[in-house]
Amino acid sequence: MEKLNRRERKKILAQQALTEAAIRLFSEKGFSQTSISDITNEADLATGTFYNYFQSKEDVIRYAISVKIEEAGEVLREIKNSDDSPSNKLFMISKSAGQLMNRNISLFKLLAHLPPMTSPPHGSEFKDILTSIIEEGWRRGDYKKDLPAPIICEAFMAMLQSAMMSRSIPFEENIKLKLTILLEGIST
Amino acid sequence: MEKLNRRERKKILAQQALTEAAIRLFSEKGFSQTSISDITNEADLATGTFYNYFQSKEDVIRYAISVKIEEAGEVLREIKNSDDSPSNKLFMISKSAGQLMNRNISLFKLLAHLPPMTSPPHGSEFKDILTSIIEEGWRRGDYKKDLPAPIICEAFMAMLQSAMMSRSIPFEENIKLKLTILLEGIST
Amino acid sequence: MEKLNRRERKKILAQQALTEAAIRLFSEKGFSQTSISDITNEADLATGTFYNYFQSKEDVIRYAISVKIEEAGEVLREIKNSDDSPSNKLFMISKSAGQLMNRNISLFKLLAHLPPMTSPPHGSEFKDILTSIIEEGWRRGDYKKDLPAPIICEAFMAMLQSAMMSRSIPFEENIKLKLTILLEGIST
Amino acid sequence: MEKLNRRERKKILAQQALTEAAIRLFSEKGFSQTSISDITNEADLATGTFYNYFQSKEDVIRYAISVKIEEAGEVLREIKNSDDSPSNKLFMISKSAGQLMNRNISLFKLLAHLPPMTSPPHGSEFKDILTSIIEEGWRRGDYKKDLPAPIICEAFMAMLQSAMMSRSIPFEENIKLKLTILLEGIST
DNA sequence: AATGAATGAGGTTTCATTCAT
DNA sequence: GATGAATGAAACCTCATTCAT
Numbered sequence: 001m002e003k004l005n006r007r008e009r010k011k012i013l014a015q016q017a018l019t020e021a022a023i024r025l026f027s028e029k030g031f032s033q034t035s036i037s038d039i040t041n042e043a044d045l046a047t048g049t050f051y052n053y054f055q056s057k058e059d060v061i062r063y064a065i066s067v068k069i070e071e072a073g074e075v076l077r078e079i080k081n082s083d084d085s086p087s088n089k090l091f092m093i094s095k096s097a098g099q100l101m102n103r104n105i106s107l108f109k110l111l112a113h114l115p116p117m118t119s120p121p122h123g124s125e126f127k128d129i130l131t132s133i134i135e136e137g138w139r140r141g142d143y144k145k146d147l148p149a150p151i152i153c154e155a156f157m158a159m160l161q162s163a164m165m166s167r168s169i170p171f172e173e174n175i176k177l178k179l180t181i182l183l184e185g186i187s188t
Numbered sequence: 189m190e191k192l193n194r195r196e197r198k199k200i201l202a203q204q205a206l207t208e209a210a211i212r213l214f215s216e217k218g219f220s221q222t223s224i225s226d227i228t229n230e231a232d233l234a235t236g237t238f239y240n241y242f243q244s245k246e247d248v249i250r251y252a253i254s255v256k257i258e259e260a261g262e263v264l265r266e267i268k269n270s271d272d273s274p275s276n277k278l279f280m281i282s283k284s285a286g287q288l289m290n291r292n293i294s295l296f297k298l299l300a301h302l303p304p305m306t307s308p309p310h311g312s313e314f315k316d317i318l319t320s321i322i323e324e325g326w327r328r329g330d331y332k333k334d335l336p337a338p339i340i341c342e343a344f345m346a347m348l349q350s351a352m353m354s355r356s357i358p359f360e361e362n363i364k365l366k367l368t369i370l371l372e373g374i375s376t
Numbered sequence: 377m378e379k380l381n382r383r384e385r386k387k388i389l390a391q392q393a394l395t396e397a398a399i400r401l402f403s404e405k406g407f408s409q410t411s412i413s414d415i416t417n418e419a420d421l422a423t424g425t426f427y428n429y430f431q432s433k434e435d436v437i438r439y440a441i442s443v444k445i446e447e448a449g450e451v452l453r454e455i456k457n458s459d460d461s462p463s464n465k466l467f468m469i470s471k472s473a474g475q476l477m478n479r480n481i482s483l484f485k486l487l488a489h490l491p492p493m494t495s496p497p498h499g500s501e502f503k504d505i506l507t508s509i510i511e512e513g514w515r516r517g518d519y520k521k522d523l524p525a526p527i528i529c530e531a532f533m534a535m536l537q538s539a540m541m542s543r544s545i546p547f548e549e550n551i552k553l554k555l556t557i558l559l560e561g562i563s564t
Numbered sequence: 565m566e567k568l569n570r571r572e573r574k575k576i577l578a579q580q581a582l583t584e585a586a587i588r589l590f591s592e593k594g595f596s597q598t599s600i601s602d603i604t605n606e607a608d609l610a611t612g613t614f615y616n617y618f619q620s621k622e623d624v625i626r627y628a629i630s631v632k633i634e635e636a637g638e639v640l641r642e643i644k645n646s647d648d649s650p651s652n653k654l655f656m657i658s659k660s661a662g663q664l665m666n667r668n669i670s671l672f673k674l675l676a677h678l679p680p681m682t683s684p685p686h687g688s689e690f691k692d693i694l695t696s697i698i699e700e701g702w703r704r705g706d707y708k709k710d711l712p713a714p715i716i717c718e719a720f721m722a723m724l725q726s727a728m729m730s731r732s733i734p735f736e737e738n739i740k741l742k743l744t745i746l747l748e749g750i751s752t
Numbered sequence: 753a754a755t756g757a758a759t760g761a762g763g764t765t766t767c768a769t770t771c772a773t
Numbered sequence: 774g775a776t777g778a779a780t781g782a783a784a785c786c787t788c789a790t791t792c793a794t
Contacts, residue, residue: 538722
């Protein structure tokens with residue numbers, strides 16, 4: 001058991017090292033400017049080793065994103081199941097989503113290098129959670145009923161993204177103001 | 189004064205042909221899957237000719253975008269100087285921006301392949317016009333004064349972009365609903 | 377007559393401009409790093425114009441050298457026909473050859489880029505003059521007769537070249553010392 | 565300690581094959597007429613393999629020369645430390661230098677294709693040995709003391725080079741005559 | 753599982769040369 | 774004669790991938 005574990009741990013370490021090296025280089029030099037041997041150099045491994053873990057450069061992105069998605073899912077579900085009001089839940093989601101994405105902004109930009117339609121392998125879960133929060137708001141009579149849920153979801157995500165990208169006003173203040181507008185616009 | 193002799197005309201045609209071929213192929217096969225000789229083949233020119241007009245594939249994107257920005261500027265200024273109400277102006281802007289971007293959606297997606305920070309070489313003019321419309325709304329007492337102009341601009345642009353990207357609800361209906369939320373949120 | 381002359385003069389100017397530009401660039405950036413359009417740019421002419429005067433880059437070298445050879449020939453013949461002693465003539469030749477070559481050192485290095493055997497299209501004239509001076513020395517009983525003339529010529533030219541290339545001792549002093557050795561070695 | 569495993573041995577063989585192929589082709593077809601894939605074809609390796617060992621064609625020249633310099637150093641030091649008279653040592657040096665350079669004449673001509681000033685990365689060691697021989701001659705009272713050592717060194721090297729380049733008289737005879745002149749010129 | 757030299761397809765890029773103006 | 778855009782062959786060079794160790 002001991003021996004196997006050590007091996008497994010080493011294996012995982014190599015994969016982690018490769019992933020981190022790749023993401024670092026992708027965001028520093030750009031995706032296509034980064035070669036596989038750049039990545040293995042940065043990870044202090046041999047070129048061939050890359051192929052023990054990944055099929056291609058794109059594969060690394062997919063793997064890295066899936067890890068992040070996993071993490072994010074946990075947090076989202078926790079917020080959804082809390083006792084807060086829908087509007088408060090939206091605030092909390094925006095906050096932690098902002099944090100997550102800020103930390104991984106360069107990673108998400110890399111999605112452009114994957115074949116289209118692969119992009120949001122998770123978006124739906126996010127949307128599902130948002131939708132269920134909005135429906136909760138409807139049930140409680142908080143929100144106007146003449147706006148379709150997808151529109152509200154999209155508007156929410158747009159505000160979120162816009163706040164993250166803003167260069168003029170810091171995220172915290174920014175998202176607070178934008179959510180104010182949004183909630184004002186959808187509340188009864 | 190449009191006295192271009194044949195040679196000059198041919199030059200312009202060649203550059204146009206290259207640009208159009210490039211954008212077409214980029215969106216069909218993807219940016220990095222498109223080689224320079226793919227482009228010249230499509231444009232029915234020799235490989236070397238590409239380098240008479242551009243330094244690199246990225247260069248074509250920059251050029252194509254700058255042409256579109258030019259066009260968009262014209263329309264924006266016209267709307268700004270019309271006699272409509274601020275909110276109507278915002279609707280009109282969203283409409284024609286939507287049209288422009290819809291027509292060039294594949295072009296804008298290519299921005300991801302340019303080094304970061306190069307992205308909005310025009311954003312400021314757009315922002316200036318939006319800001320002046322919002323200020324007009326303030327003067328007329330249409331909009332709440334406790335929201336900073338940049339936030340409103342950003343929110344507007346976010347709605348616009350989100351409506352353009354939406355896959356669930358068509359742009360026209362989509363942007364109408366989102367602007368409704370926005371205007372409701374910022375109006376007195 | 378006037379019109380023709382002006383044309384002819386312009387023609388020659390263009391050829392001179394091209395030659396000078398070429399030699400300048402060859403010695404600055406190296407022969408193969410210099411393209412024909414580099415040359416025409418430097419000469420402020422169009423690419424195609426080059427082909428009105430030369431067949432190739434190598435051709436420019438040949439032309440430039442032939443011009444210099446022409447010049448040098450004049451000086452050599454003058455010295456040969458003067459009333460000085462053979463040894464003095466050798467000193468004078470070394471002096472003016474040194475000056476000429478110093479001024480055109482970069483040009484002579486370019487000979488390496490011409491197909492071999494083309495190299496000294498003039499060497500023979502130089503050799504002839506040296507030989508006739510040595511024979512004059514023999515007739516006057518100045519020089520030992522057991523050394524073949526070609527050896528003395530070669531030795532003289534070697535000293536000359538070596539003095540020109542020396543980095544440790546300036547040419548004037550250098551060639552004086554070396555010729556002293558040579559004359560000591562060949563004198564009776 | 566020459567424990568090279570098969571991989572290492574193959575590496576060295578590959579680099580040798582490339583170097584030899586390159587030098588052979590450079591002198592057969594000329595430097596700029598030889599492409600990198602010519603070289604790898606001749607060495608029976610793949611094009612890309614060239615770049616595992618060299619940065620450029622110029623790089624091969626540098627490498628090849630440095631190898632020869634290494635070899636020459638051995639011989640020179642041996643002669644210097646022998647029991648012969650200074651003048652005999654000079655003869656022996658001229659002889660083996662002539663042999664070395666004759667064998668590698670085409671290699672030395674390639675120096676013209678390297679950026680200037682790179683040329684003699686070794687000259688100094690050669691000079692040092694010559695100087696010590698001349699000083700030995702002075703101590704023994706063989707040579708005149710009014711000629712600076714650098715001048716004698718330069719003159720010796722010039723004679724050597726000139727004898728190697730001569731087309732009219734074969735090297736052996738040629739260098740014997742020229743050294744006679746030189747020694748006559750510098751001896752007491 | 754790790755290594756890294758060899759591979760060679762396929763991209764990028766240059767540039768001598770032509771030729772219509 | 775001068776121009777300079779177009780040409781396309783031919784060079785350069787990179788790099789994903791393999792495979793013997």
